[in-house]
Amino acid sequence: MTNTKAFGNAAADAPLKQININRRNPTPHDVEIDILYCGVCHSDLHTARGEWGPTAYPCVPGHEIVGKVTRVGDHVKKFKVGDTVGVGCIVDSCRECQYCQSDLEQFCEKGMTGTYGSPDKHMQGLPTYGGYSERIVVDENYVLRIPENLDIAAAAPLLCAGITTYSPLRHWKVGPGQKVGVVGIGGLGHMAIKIAKAMGAYVVAFTTSDSKFTEAKRLGADDVILSKDETQMQKYAGQLHFMIDAVSAQHDINAYLGQLRVDGSLALVGAPSEPLPVAAFKLIMARRSFAGSLIGGILETQEMLDFCGKHEILPDIEMINIQQINEAYDRLMKGDVKYRFVIDMASLKKS
Known part of the structure; x- marks a missing residue:
């Protein structure tokens, strides 16, 4: 010893x-x-x-x-x-x-x-x-x-933080020609932006904070959406191939599921302490998937x-x-x- x-x-x-x-x-x-x-x-x-x-x-x-x-x-x-x-x-x-x-x-x-x-x-x-x-x-x-x-x-x-975001991006085969959303720009989210961009994806960052707009661009995001603005949230509705959600607080997951195209997937890597209610029709009407990922x-x-x-x-x-x-x-x-x-x-x- x-x-x-x-x-x-x-x-x-x-x-x-x-x-x-x-x-x-x-x-x-x-x-x-x-x-x-x-x-x-x-x-x-x-x-x-x-x-x-x-x-x-x-x-x-x-x-x-x-x-x-x-x-x-x-x-x-x-x-x-x-x-x-x-x-x-x-x-x-x-x-x-x-x-x-x-x-x-x-x-x-x-x-x-x-x-x-x-x-x-x-x-x-x-x-x-x-x-x-x-x-x-x-x-x-x-x-x-x-x-x-x-x-x-x-x-x-x-x-x-690196493997937690890399693993789902790799598993869902993120690459060139895809539009990828990143929800939450913190310890995990900022890594997701950098890695998804290096994989060749078009990266859209979603944030509730106006102050994070410039930050997300600096980190490599191609576009930034203020998620509390309903008009901005319509810009990519039904268009994203994949999303990675790095938010650990309670939030409306359905707003982000609606950003996915047919057969799109959203992977949760944040860990909210309370359940996130999911609207069934957000999934079944576009054959979307809501998943999780662990390191x-x-x-x-x-x-x-x-x-x-x-x-x-x-x-x-x-x-x-x-x-x-x-x-x-x-x-x-x-x-x-x-x-x-x-x-x-x-x-x-x-x-």
Whole structure:
């Protein structure tokens, strides 16, 4: 065991603070990673505050991890000391079910092992601890390679925000000649705009905020629609091939389903806490589909990283020190970030 500095909380109503955790020593197939940067995801906040069901405490969040390999197990073949690597939302799975065998570990029938908050089979039932820490030890099969041309701090949110938006765009075969809508211009939505544009689509951003019009254009959107303006909403009604909805608050999903053409699909990647009522005729009159999507498997996540490397796609980030995490959570709740916080983990090492 290695004693490790981390930031976590002991209860839903407790702030995050510096604590000590234990990391296992690398087993034959493990990679030990010195964490340099960790992105801050909405999931971190919801889990730490117990808003998505029971949370195992102490909770050490963080699943957008980039760092350097410091040790490898005797049987590791994919990585060596000094490599720049990433760890996303998954650190293990059963590896035997139909979904694991199809590189869809996120849908593992026995349940994937999340980077934080899952039972840790190596640590006698303790929860896994995430990237708000000095180091992490992960099986090589769940470690990812970061393209050399990407800024490693900005690359961290690709491990969640990047794959969460890339996966549905890839699954529904977005490409040239298609009109694609992106609902919500935040941590996920701004990545969806960049990736869909790089795939060759004509991208239409939908926002409830006048202030986001210029921002959406800067990010690469071909057009921007103010969704609270009924006249503007008629411009693409019945024309879009695909839409990705990144809104986690309550909203009228039917207004966006109406933007789809016959056989169009809308994929929800936001996570509203309450059900979204769907009008049946919005679906059946144009054979539309309303679907959801959950991150991506390890193979697809590496594909996403390589795609972002090829097209030089990175999220817009704001760097913070770990000591600012509680303030960052409060700002995240207000949408006061453009568009992803990234923690400089050197601030933890120096504390």
